[in-house]
Amino acid sequence: MRNFACLILLGLTFSGYAATQVNIYRSEVMLDQEQGEDQARIQGMENVIIRATGEKEAVDNPVIKKALSQNRLYLSQISYGQKDDQKIVQMQFSAKQIRALLTQAQLPFWPVKRATILVWYVEDQNFQRNIAWENVSNANVQQLKQLAEKRGLPLIVPVGDFDDITSIEASDIWGEFLQPIRDASERYHPDAILIIRAQSDTLNWKLYDQTPEKLLDISVPPMSGRLSGDDELAQLVDQLTQYYAKKNRVVVAGQSSHSMILNVKHLSRAVHFFKLEQALNQLSSVASVDVIQIQGDEVTFRVHLLTTQEAFEQELASLNLIERLPEADDGMAGLDESSADHSQVLQPTSSEETAVGATATEPRQPESPQTDVHPAEDSDGKKSLNDVNSQTLTDTPVETNQSPLLYQWRERPVSEQSEDNAQTEDNAQTGSSQDTSSQSPLPQETP
Structure with missing residues:
Protein backbone atom coordinates (compact mmCIF):
# COMPACT_ATOMS: atom_id res chain seq x y z
CA MET A 1 0.00 0.00 0.00
CA ARG A 2 2.84 2.38 0.85
CA ASN A 3 4.55 1.71 -2.47
CA PHE A 4 1.27 2.40 -4.29
CA ALA A 5 0.97 5.76 -2.55
CA CYS A 6 4.55 6.62 -3.50
CA LEU A 7 3.78 5.84 -7.13
CA ILE A 8 0.81 8.23 -7.03
CA LEU A 9 2.97 10.95 -5.50
CA LEU A 10 5.64 10.32 -8.10
CA GLY A 11 3.06 10.67 -10.85
CA LEU A 12 1.90 13.97 -9.42
CA THR A 13 5.49 15.13 -9.24
CA PHE A 14 6.17 14.29 -12.86
CA SER A 15 3.08 16.25 -13.96
CA GLY A 16 4.93 19.47 -13.15
CA TYR A 17 8.41 18.86 -14.56
CA ALA A 18 10.25 20.78 -17.28
CA ALA A 19 8.90 24.24 -17.99
CA THR A 20 5.91 24.16 -15.65
CA GLN A 21 2.99 26.35 -16.71
CA VAL A 22 2.17 28.40 -13.62
CA ASN A 23 -1.31 29.82 -13.01
CA ILE A 24 -0.09 33.27 -12.02
CA TYR A 25 -3.55 34.84 -12.30
CA ARG A 26 -5.12 32.95 -9.39
CA SER A 27 -4.93 34.33 -5.86
CA GLU A 28 -6.24 33.18 -2.49
CA VAL A 29 -6.49 35.54 0.49
CA MET A 30 -7.71 34.89 4.02
CA LEU A 31 -10.37 37.19 5.48
CA ASP A 32 -10.23 38.35 9.06
CA GLN A 33 -11.68 41.13 11.21
CA GLU A 34 -8.89 43.54 10.27
CA GLN A 35 -9.12 42.90 6.54
CA GLY A 36 -12.38 43.32 4.69
CA GLU A 37 -13.30 42.06 1.25
CA ASP A 38 -12.17 45.25 -0.51
CA GLN A 39 -8.71 45.01 0.99
CA ALA A 40 -8.58 41.28 0.21
CA ARG A 41 -9.24 41.98 -3.49
CA ILE A 42 -6.45 44.55 -3.52
CA GLN A 43 -4.07 42.10 -1.86
CA GLY A 44 -5.10 39.38 -4.31
CA MET A 45 -4.35 41.63 -7.28
CA GLU A 46 -1.02 42.64 -5.74
CA ASN A 47 -0.09 38.96 -5.48
CA VAL A 48 -0.90 38.47 -9.16
CA ILE A 49 1.14 41.52 -10.23
CA ILE A 50 4.14 40.32 -8.21
CA ARG A 51 3.93 36.82 -9.73
CA ALA A 52 3.45 38.18 -13.25
CA THR A 53 6.50 40.44 -13.06
CA GLY A 54 8.71 38.65 -10.52
CA GLU A 55 9.22 42.01 -8.79
CA LYS A 56 7.77 42.92 -5.38
CA GLU A 57 8.37 46.61 -6.17
CA ALA A 58 5.96 46.39 -9.13
CA VAL A 59 3.00 47.21 -6.87
CA ASP A 60 4.57 50.63 -6.17
CA ASN A 61 4.33 51.60 -9.84
CA PRO A 62 2.00 54.66 -10.15
CA VAL A 63 -0.10 53.02 -12.88
CA ILE A 64 -0.46 49.82 -10.84
CA LYS A 65 -1.49 51.82 -7.76
CA LYS A 66 -4.29 53.43 -9.76
CA ALA A 67 -5.41 50.08 -11.14
CA LEU A 68 -5.56 48.49 -7.68
CA SER A 69 -8.40 50.83 -6.77
CA GLN A 70 -10.22 49.56 -9.89
CA ASN A 71 -9.53 45.87 -9.10
CA ARG A 72 -13.06 44.72 -10.01
CA LEU A 73 -12.34 45.50 -13.67
CA TYR A 74 -9.54 42.91 -13.67
CA LEU A 75 -11.43 40.12 -11.88
CA SER A 76 -12.88 37.31 -13.96
CA GLN A 77 -14.06 35.08 -11.10
CA ILE A 78 -14.43 35.28 -7.32
CA SER A 79 -15.60 32.71 -4.77
CA TYR A 80 -15.53 32.12 -1.02
CA GLY A 81 -14.60 29.15 1.13
CA GLN A 82 -13.08 27.88 4.36
CA LYS A 83 -9.50 26.87 5.07
CA ASP A 84 -8.17 25.94 8.51
CA ASP A 85 -11.38 27.31 10.07
CA GLN A 86 -10.84 30.68 8.38
CA LYS A 87 -12.87 32.29 5.65
CA ILE A 88 -10.98 32.75 2.40
CA VAL A 89 -11.69 34.55 -0.87
CA GLN A 90 -10.49 32.90 -4.08
CA MET A 91 -9.94 35.15 -7.10
CA GLN A 92 -9.12 34.54 -10.73
CA PHE A 93 -7.92 37.59 -12.64
CA SER A 94 -8.15 38.14 -16.37
CA ALA A 95 -4.87 37.28 -18.10
CA LYS A 96 -5.62 39.66 -20.97
CA GLN A 97 -6.40 42.56 -18.65
CA ILE A 98 -3.34 42.00 -16.47
CA ARG A 99 -1.06 41.82 -19.53
CA ALA A 100 -2.57 45.05 -20.87
CA LEU A 101 -2.03 46.70 -17.48
CA LEU A 102 1.64 45.69 -17.44
CA THR A 103 2.00 47.18 -20.92
CA GLN A 104 0.48 50.45 -19.74
CA ALA A 105 2.74 50.48 -16.68
CA GLN A 106 5.78 49.60 -18.84
CA LEU A 107 6.62 46.67 -16.58
CA PRO A 108 8.30 43.44 -17.73
CA PHE A 109 6.32 40.21 -17.92
CA TRP A 110 7.63 36.87 -16.68
CA PRO A 111 6.04 34.23 -18.97
CA VAL A 112 3.85 31.58 -17.37
CA LYS A 113 6.08 28.71 -18.58
CA ARG A 114 8.83 28.65 -16.00
CA ALA A 115 11.84 26.51 -15.19
CA THR A 116 11.16 23.61 -12.82
CA ILE A 117 13.69 23.41 -9.97
CA LEU A 118 14.44 20.14 -8.16
CA VAL A 119 15.36 20.79 -4.52
CA TRP A 120 17.78 18.56 -2.63
CA TYR A 121 17.42 19.74 0.97
CA VAL A 122 19.70 18.29 3.66
CA GLU A 123 19.52 19.16 7.36
CA ASP A 124 22.33 18.68 9.86
CA GLN A 125 20.85 18.19 13.35
CA ASN A 126 22.71 16.69 16.30
CA PHE A 127 25.47 15.48 13.98
CA GLN A 128 22.93 13.61 11.85
CA ARG A 129 22.22 14.55 8.27
CA ASN A 130 18.89 13.78 6.65
CA ILE A 131 17.39 14.39 3.24
CA ALA A 132 13.98 16.07 3.13
CA TRP A 133 11.53 13.98 1.07
CA GLU A 134 8.15 14.85 -0.34
CA ASN A 135 6.38 12.01 1.47
CA VAL A 136 7.89 12.92 4.87
CA SER A 137 6.62 16.10 6.50
CA ASN A 138 9.28 18.77 6.95
CA ALA A 139 8.26 22.23 8.21
CA ASN A 140 11.10 24.08 6.48
CA VAL A 141 10.51 22.43 3.12
CA GLN A 142 6.78 23.09 3.35
CA GLN A 143 7.44 26.75 4.11
CA LEU A 144 9.89 26.94 1.21
CA LYS A 145 7.30 25.53 -1.20
CA GLN A 146 4.59 27.91 0.04
CA LEU A 147 6.85 30.93 -0.39
CA ALA A 148 7.84 29.78 -3.87
CA GLU A 149 4.21 29.22 -4.86
CA LYS A 150 3.31 32.80 -3.89
CA ARG A 151 6.04 34.08 -6.19
CA GLY A 152 5.21 31.71 -9.04
CA LEU A 153 8.47 29.77 -8.73
CA PRO A 154 7.98 26.03 -9.51
CA LEU A 155 9.80 23.83 -6.98
CA ILE A 156 9.63 20.04 -6.68
CA VAL A 157 11.06 17.84 -3.94
CA PRO A 158 12.17 14.20 -4.47
CA VAL A 159 9.49 11.74 -3.45
CA GLY A 160 11.68 9.55 -1.28
CA ASP A 161 10.62 6.16 -2.60
CA PHE A 162 12.82 3.06 -2.86
CA ASP A 163 14.65 4.31 -5.97
CA ASP A 164 15.53 7.63 -4.32
CA ILE A 165 16.67 6.10 -1.06
CA THR A 166 18.92 3.56 -2.77
CA SER A 167 20.41 5.94 -5.36
CA ILE A 168 21.67 8.76 -3.14
CA GLU A 169 22.73 9.49 0.44
CA ALA A 170 22.77 12.61 2.54
CA SER A 171 26.58 12.68 2.49
CA ASP A 172 26.52 12.83 -1.34
CA ILE A 173 24.43 15.99 -1.27
CA TRP A 174 26.27 17.57 1.67
CA GLY A 175 29.60 16.95 -0.05
CA GLU A 176 28.12 18.09 -3.39
CA PHE A 177 29.21 15.00 -5.29
CA LEU A 178 27.70 15.71 -8.67
CA GLN A 179 27.73 12.21 -10.14
CA PRO A 180 25.22 10.65 -7.68
CA ILE A 181 23.20 13.90 -7.62
CA ARG A 182 22.94 13.79 -11.40
CA ASP A 183 21.91 10.11 -11.44
CA ALA A 184 19.25 10.61 -8.74
CA SER A 185 17.87 13.74 -10.41
CA GLU A 186 17.46 12.40 -13.96
CA ARG A 187 14.18 10.64 -13.24
CA TYR A 188 12.51 13.98 -12.37
CA HIS A 189 13.59 15.76 -15.59
CA PRO A 190 14.06 19.17 -13.94
CA ASP A 191 15.33 22.30 -15.67
CA ALA A 192 17.60 23.15 -12.73
CA ILE A 193 18.89 21.62 -9.51
CA LEU A 194 19.01 23.44 -6.17
CA ILE A 195 21.16 22.05 -3.34
CA ILE A 196 20.41 23.37 0.16
CA ARG A 197 22.49 22.54 3.24
CA ALA A 198 20.78 23.64 6.46
CA GLN A 199 22.65 23.79 9.74
CA SER A 200 21.36 25.56 12.84
CA ASP A 201 20.09 28.95 11.56
CA THR A 202 22.27 29.03 8.44
CA LEU A 203 21.52 28.03 4.86
CA ASN A 204 24.14 27.32 2.26
CA TRP A 205 22.66 26.97 -1.20
CA LYS A 206 23.89 26.32 -4.71
CA LEU A 207 21.85 26.51 -7.91
CA TYR A 208 22.85 24.56 -11.01
CA ASP A 209 20.78 26.20 -13.73
CA GLN A 210 21.01 23.25 -16.09
CA THR A 211 19.45 19.83 -16.64
CA PRO A 212 20.93 16.77 -14.92
CA GLU A 213 22.50 15.61 -18.19
CA LYS A 214 24.66 18.75 -18.20
CA LEU A 215 25.38 18.84 -14.47
CA LEU A 216 29.00 17.70 -14.91
CA ASP A 217 29.72 20.49 -17.38
CA ILE A 218 32.15 22.60 -15.36
CA SER A 219 32.07 25.40 -17.95
CA VAL A 220 28.75 26.56 -16.48
CA PRO A 221 29.46 27.83 -12.94
CA PRO A 222 26.64 27.49 -10.39
CA MET A 223 25.11 30.30 -8.36
CA SER A 224 25.64 30.07 -4.62
CA GLY A 225 24.95 31.94 -1.42
CA ARG A 226 24.86 31.82 2.35
CA LEU A 227 21.85 33.05 4.33
CA SER A 228 21.01 33.38 8.00
CA GLY A 229 18.25 34.78 10.14
CA ASP A 230 14.57 34.12 10.73
CA ASP A 231 13.63 34.91 7.12
CA GLU A 232 16.39 32.95 5.40
CA LEU A 233 13.93 30.92 3.31
CA ALA A 234 12.15 34.08 2.14
CA GLN A 235 15.52 35.59 1.20
CA LEU A 236 16.36 32.50 -0.83
CA VAL A 237 13.05 32.61 -2.73
CA ASP A 238 13.57 36.33 -3.41
CA GLN A 239 17.00 35.73 -4.91
CA LEU A 240 15.87 32.80 -7.04
CA THR A 241 12.80 34.69 -8.26
CA GLN A 242 14.81 37.77 -9.20
CA TYR A 243 17.30 35.64 -11.09
CA TYR A 244 14.73 33.75 -13.18
CA ALA A 245 12.45 36.75 -13.72
CA LYS A 246 15.35 38.82 -15.00
CA LYS A 247 16.58 35.97 -17.17
CA ASN A 248 13.24 35.19 -18.83
CA ARG A 249 11.26 38.42 -18.63
CA VAL A 250 9.65 39.94 -21.70
CA VAL A 251 9.27 43.68 -22.11
CA VAL A 252 6.06 44.18 -24.06
CA ALA A 253 6.52 46.78 -26.79
CA GLY A 254 3.88 49.10 -28.12
CA GLN A 255 0.85 50.63 -26.50
CA SER A 256 -2.36 49.23 -25.09
CA SER A 257 -5.33 49.28 -27.44
CA HIS A 258 -7.55 50.56 -24.63
CA PRO A 366 17.64 63.54 -41.45
CA GLU A 367 21.04 63.59 -39.77
CA SER A 368 20.30 66.47 -37.41
CA PRO A 369 19.73 65.58 -33.76
CA GLN A 370 16.20 65.73 -32.36
CA THR A 371 15.23 68.21 -29.70
CA ARG A 410 -12.31 77.12 -20.58
CA GLU A 411 -12.15 80.89 -20.76
CA ARG A 412 -11.39 81.18 -17.04
CA PRO A 413 -10.68 77.82 -15.38
CA VAL A 414 -11.32 77.76 -11.65
CA SER A 415 -7.69 76.93 -10.88
CA GLU A 416 -6.42 79.81 -13.03
CA GLN A 417 -8.75 82.29 -11.32
CA SER A 418 -7.48 81.20 -7.91
CA GLU A 419 -3.85 81.55 -8.98
CA ASP A 420 -4.43 84.99 -10.52
CA ASN A 421 -6.28 86.23 -7.42
CA ALA A 422 -3.49 84.97 -5.18
CA GLN A 423 -0.82 86.58 -7.37
CA THR A 424 -2.75 89.88 -7.47
CA GLU A 425 -2.98 89.92 -3.67
CA ASP A 426 0.77 89.29 -3.38
CA ASN A 427 1.53 92.08 -5.82
CA ALA A 428 -0.68 94.54 -3.92
CA GLN A 429 1.10 93.74 -0.67
CA THR A 430 4.64 94.01 -2.04
CA GLY A 431 3.92 96.95 -4.34
CA SER A 432 5.84 95.27 -7.16
CA SER A 433 4.92 96.09 -10.74
CA GLN A 434 3.64 93.18 -12.78
CA ASP A 435 2.47 92.73 -16.34
CA THR A 436 -1.30 93.27 -16.03
CA SER A 437 -2.07 91.71 -19.41
CA SER A 438 -2.39 88.24 -17.87
CA GLN A 439 -3.63 89.18 -14.36
CA SER A 440 -6.74 90.65 -12.82
CA PRO A 441 -6.55 94.45 -12.32
CA LEU A 442 -5.20 95.61 -9.01
CA PRO A 443 -7.92 96.77 -6.59
CA GLN A 444 -8.41 100.52 -6.39
CA GLU A 445 -7.24 102.11 -3.20
CA THR A 446 -9.99 103.70 -1.11
CA PRO A 447 -9.30 107.42 -0.56
Missing part, protein backbone atom coordinates in the same frame (compact mmCIF):
# COMPACT_ATOMS: atom_id res chain seq x y z
CA SER A 259 -7.07 54.26 -25.39
CA MET A 260 -8.91 57.37 -26.52
CA ILE A 261 -8.03 60.32 -28.73
CA LEU A 262 -8.57 63.65 -26.97
CA ASN A 263 -8.46 66.88 -28.99
CA VAL A 264 -8.35 70.18 -27.08
CA LYS A 265 -8.63 73.61 -28.72
CA HIS A 266 -7.90 77.19 -27.68
CA LEU A 267 -4.82 76.50 -25.55
CA SER A 268 -3.61 80.09 -25.95
CA ARG A 269 -0.68 79.75 -23.54
CA ALA A 270 1.99 77.13 -23.13
CA VAL A 271 1.19 77.04 -19.40
CA HIS A 272 -2.29 75.79 -20.30
CA PHE A 273 -0.73 72.80 -22.04
CA PHE A 274 1.37 71.93 -19.00
CA LYS A 275 -1.56 72.25 -16.62
CA LEU A 276 -3.78 70.08 -18.77
CA GLU A 277 -1.21 67.34 -19.32
CA GLN A 278 -0.42 67.18 -15.61
CA ALA A 279 -4.11 67.08 -14.71
CA LEU A 280 -4.78 64.24 -17.18
CA ASN A 281 -1.94 62.14 -15.78
CA GLN A 282 -3.34 62.54 -12.26
CA LEU A 283 -6.77 61.16 -13.13
CA SER A 284 -7.43 57.76 -11.55
CA SER A 285 -8.91 56.50 -14.82
CA VAL A 286 -5.74 57.28 -16.81
CA ALA A 287 -2.67 55.06 -17.14
CA SER A 288 -0.58 57.40 -19.28
CA VAL A 289 -0.85 60.24 -21.77
CA ASP A 290 0.96 60.67 -25.11
CA VAL A 291 1.10 63.88 -27.10
CA ILE A 292 0.25 63.06 -30.72
CA GLN A 293 0.16 66.53 -32.23
CA ILE A 294 0.51 70.23 -31.45
CA GLN A 295 -0.90 72.48 -34.18
CA GLY A 296 -1.28 76.16 -33.41
CA ASP A 297 -3.38 76.46 -30.24
CA GLU A 298 -4.73 72.92 -30.61
CA VAL A 299 -3.31 69.77 -28.98
CA THR A 300 -4.19 66.13 -29.60
CA PHE A 301 -3.51 63.52 -26.91
CA ARG A 302 -3.74 59.75 -26.85
CA VAL A 303 -5.00 58.81 -23.41
CA HIS A 304 -4.42 55.22 -22.25
CA LEU A 305 -7.24 54.22 -19.94
CA LEU A 306 -7.50 52.01 -16.89
CA THR A 307 -11.30 52.23 -16.82
CA THR A 308 -14.18 52.68 -19.24
CA GLN A 309 -14.52 55.71 -21.51
CA GLU A 310 -17.61 56.81 -19.54
CA ALA A 311 -15.65 56.90 -16.28
CA PHE A 312 -12.89 58.85 -17.99
CA GLU A 313 -15.34 61.44 -19.34
CA GLN A 314 -16.87 61.87 -15.89
CA GLU A 315 -13.45 62.68 -14.48
CA LEU A 316 -12.79 65.08 -17.37
CA ALA A 317 -15.92 67.01 -16.43
CA SER A 318 -14.58 67.43 -12.89
CA LEU A 319 -11.32 69.03 -14.07
CA ASN A 320 -12.83 72.52 -14.58
CA LEU A 321 -10.03 73.17 -17.06
CA ILE A 322 -11.71 72.13 -20.30
CA GLU A 323 -15.25 71.82 -21.59
CA ARG A 324 -16.82 69.63 -24.24
CA LEU A 325 -17.38 71.06 -27.69
CA PRO A 326 -20.70 70.60 -29.50
CA GLU A 327 -20.73 67.50 -31.68
CA ALA A 328 -21.20 69.67 -34.79
CA ASP A 329 -17.63 70.98 -34.36
CA ASP A 330 -15.41 68.68 -36.39
CA GLY A 331 -12.51 69.59 -34.05
CA MET A 332 -9.78 67.54 -35.71
CA ALA A 333 -8.49 70.09 -38.18
CA GLY A 334 -5.04 69.58 -36.71
CA LEU A 335 -4.92 66.03 -38.03
CA ASP A 336 -5.71 66.67 -41.72
CA GLU A 337 -3.16 65.94 -44.37
CA SER A 338 -2.59 69.56 -45.34
CA SER A 339 -1.50 70.39 -41.79
CA ALA A 340 0.68 67.33 -41.53
CA ASP A 341 2.52 68.26 -44.73
CA HIS A 342 3.87 71.43 -43.10
CA SER A 343 4.71 69.70 -39.81
CA GLN A 344 7.95 68.24 -38.61
CA VAL A 345 7.91 64.53 -37.80
CA LEU A 346 9.65 63.29 -34.69
CA GLN A 347 9.87 59.96 -32.92
CA PRO A 348 9.37 60.63 -29.19
CA THR A 349 9.23 57.94 -26.57
CA SER A 350 6.76 59.63 -24.24
CA SER A 351 4.49 62.63 -23.84
CA GLU A 352 7.42 64.57 -22.40
CA GLU A 353 9.26 64.62 -25.74
CA THR A 354 7.42 67.42 -27.61
CA ALA A 355 9.97 69.24 -29.77
CA VAL A 356 10.26 73.01 -30.06
CA GLY A 357 12.48 75.72 -31.42
CA ALA A 358 12.66 75.40 -35.22
CA THR A 359 10.53 77.15 -37.82
CA ALA A 360 7.70 74.98 -39.13
CA THR A 361 8.50 75.69 -42.77
CA GLU A 362 12.16 74.82 -42.33
CA PRO A 363 13.05 71.42 -43.88
CA ARG A 364 14.25 68.86 -41.37
CA GLN A 365 17.66 67.32 -42.02
CA ASP A 372 13.14 66.30 -27.19
CA VAL A 373 11.69 68.86 -24.80
CA HIS A 374 8.31 70.32 -23.96
CA PRO A 375 7.05 73.56 -25.49
CA ALA A 376 9.00 76.41 -23.94
CA GLU A 377 7.28 79.19 -22.07
CA ASP A 378 8.41 82.59 -20.93
CA SER A 379 9.03 83.62 -17.34
CA ASP A 380 5.46 84.76 -16.68
CA GLY A 381 3.92 81.69 -18.35
CA LYS A 382 2.15 83.64 -21.10
CA LYS A 383 3.81 82.18 -24.19
CA SER A 384 1.23 81.19 -26.80
CA LEU A 385 1.19 77.78 -28.39
CA ASN A 386 1.12 79.64 -31.71
CA ASP A 387 4.73 80.62 -30.98
CA VAL A 388 5.58 76.92 -30.73
CA ASN A 389 6.17 75.46 -34.17
CA SER A 390 3.45 73.12 -35.42
CA GLN A 391 4.37 69.47 -35.17
CA THR A 392 2.97 66.01 -35.69
CA LEU A 393 4.19 63.30 -33.29
CA THR A 394 3.98 59.90 -34.93
CA ASP A 395 5.08 57.57 -32.16
CA THR A 396 1.49 56.39 -31.74
CA PRO A 397 -0.49 56.93 -34.95
CA VAL A 398 -4.03 58.20 -34.78
CA GLU A 399 -6.67 55.54 -35.30
CA THR A 400 -8.87 56.90 -38.06
CA ASN A 401 -11.72 54.61 -37.12
CA GLN A 402 -11.84 55.95 -33.55
CA SER A 403 -14.02 58.97 -32.79
CA PRO A 404 -12.01 61.59 -30.87
CA LEU A 405 -13.25 63.46 -27.83
CA LEU A 406 -13.50 67.16 -28.72
CA TYR A 407 -12.87 69.71 -25.97
CA GLN A 408 -11.75 73.31 -25.59
CA TRP A 409 -9.94 75.25 -22.88
